[in-house]
Amino acid sequence: MKCYNCGAQLTGDSICPNCGADVSVYNDVVKASNAYYNRGLEKANVRDLSGAIEDLKMSLTFNKGNIRARNLLALVYCEMGDVVEALSEWVMSKNIKPEKNLAGSYITRIQSNQTRFEAVTQNIRKYNVALAAAKEGNSDIAIIQLKKVTTQNPKFVKAQLLLALLYMKEKEYARAKKCLNQVLRTDVSNTQARRYLNEIKRLESDRTAEAQDSFLPKLKSRKTETQPLNGNDVIMPHSSYKEPSNGAITIINILVGALIGAALIWFLITPARYKGLTSDYNQSILEYSEKLSNGNAELNSLTRQLQDVTAERDTLNQKLESISGVDGNNKLLTAVIDAANAYIANEPTKAAKYLVDVDVSSLPSDNAKSLYNTIAAATTASAANELYNTGYSNYSRGRYDQAVEDLTVAYKLDSTKADAAYYSAKCYVALDQTENAKKYYQYIVTNFPTSRYISEATTYVSTH
Structure with missing residues (x-):
């Protein structure tokens, strides 16, 4: 253990033998x-x-300088x-202890395999998209993305x-348990x-109990016993019907009955039948009209959803391209890592250049x-001064193409x-790049209205 004040090796006493600082509290910390590192190692x-x-975070x-704890925490995250x-975590570890640190070999190993590194970052982006979709209630989109990630x-x-939670929401408990068992195999x-x-x-x-309660016992049907009738229980009435004595009367009765039946069919049954057919026809037309209206409404709704999803896809693709770049590399994260390596190598200007186009959000x-x-706060100011001096020197010598790179x-x-x-604008004027020159003159007009360059800048912007 070394003294926090002078770096001398401590002997276990409460006083540093070299500088005399009180290290009792430091020893306890x-x-x-x-102790927490050892507990974390045992659990890992x-x-x-x-x-x-x-335990490792504790x-x-x-002690933020506990390199073993930080490197082990990074391994657990991985x-x-x-x-x-x-x-x-590895980059911070390398920053704290640049020499003889395993974090450097871990970073190099990950960066050396760009294909694997890109696959990992793609998975993280898909997870973030799925998380956003889940928060918005789009469970189907979230499940599709998470299936790709977990595969x-x-x-x-x-x-x-997250995938298990979504399966639980959809009541697909078997799939949810499969995801959770995989988690427990890892952790x-x-x-x-x-x-x-x-x-x-x-x-x-609960679902099993509800299913059991839904089955009710069947009631036994009682058989009703009927006693057969015998001849003594039935009273047969005497018939008053007499056979007609003349066959012509019978024929006339039959014809009259047929005419009466035809009239009844024509005046009563047929209109009612046609009225029923018309009513059924009108009802069918009404039902088809309602179905057509509902179908059109559903089609319009689906069209709007498709437009929203397409717009969201285009927005996500733009964000993905801005993060990943056309070559498929994770430019933002790579730039921060390169900046950290340059900063560790005591090259603050180079580190600041890596960060200049990074959107921290x-x-x-x-x-x-x-x-x-951390890196930006330590390097930006000094790098800006150094680059301005170099750019102005090249501008004075007429090297406008070199000067404009450093000045911008x-x-x-x-x-x-x-x-x-101002000198960026002057370089662009010399290089005959009017739009770029106008842009930097506009910066002066907007941001520096009291500077000594305002008159020249205003004139150029208004005339070009």
């Missing part, structure tokens, strides 16, 4: 950090990864599929948990996975954003430099 060895993360809370979080990386714990003590399994067990038992994690802010970057790094914007 370092011991607590090491038995694949209790979530528990290991908690270890770093006591095992759980969070490669971006792992890279952030390529079954150990991605966050993706498996044996994952509290969230076990809580989901208990909830599935409760839901399945588009970085995939808070650790990456924190790393960006200097203005991007420090937007308060009116001189950088």
Whole structure:
């Protein structure tokens, strides 16, 4: 253990033998950090990864310079599929201890295989898209994306948990349990996975109880016994019908009955039949009209949904292209890592150049954003001054194409430099690039209305 004040080796006493600083509290803090590191290491060895993360984070809370704890935390993140979080931890570890640090070999190993690195970052982007879709209620889109992610990386714990939760929402409990069992194979003590399994067990038992209650016992039908009638129980009435004595009368009666029946059919049954047919026809037309109206409404709704999904797809593709670039590499994250390596190598200007076109809000994690802010705060001001001096020197010698590269970057790094914007515009004028020159003169008009360049800038903008 070394003294925090002078770096001398401590002997275990409460006083540093070299500088005399009181290191009693420091000793306790370092011991607590090491104790949590040992607990985290034990949990990681038995694949209790979530528990290991908690202990390792606590270890770093006591001592941010505990390199072993930070490197182990990154390894645990990598095992759980969070490669971006792992890279952030390794870069910070390398920044704290540049020499004899395993973090450097881990970073090199990941960067050397660009295909694998791109596949991992694609998975993370798909997970973020699925998470956003799930928050908006688009479960189908989220499930499709998460299936792709978990197929390529079954150990991605966050993706498996989110997919299991969506399956539970859709009442597909068998699929949800499959995802949760995969999580427990990766992280044996994952509290969230076990809580989901208990909830599935409760839901399945409730569904079984409801199914059993829905079957009611059948009532036995009682057979009614009937006693046969005998001849004594039936009284036969005497018939008053007499056979007609003349056959002509019978024929006349038959004809009269036929005429009466025909009249009844014509005046009563036929109109009622036609009226029923007309009513059925009108009802059918009404039903078909309603179905057609509902179909048109549904078609319009689906058309609007398709337009919304298409617009969302185009927006996501634009964001993806801005992050990944046309060559398929993750430019933002790679730029931050390259900037960190340059900063560690004591090349602040080079590090600032890597960060100049990085949109910090588009970085995939808070650790990456924190790393960006740390490097930018340490390098931006000095790099802007150095690049301005180099650019102005080349401008004075007539090397406009070289000068404009440094001057524009200097203005991007420090937007308060009116001189950088002015000489950038002058270089573009000399290179006959009117639009670029007008853009930088406009910066002066908008941002530096009291500068000594305002008259020239206003004239150029108004005349070109």
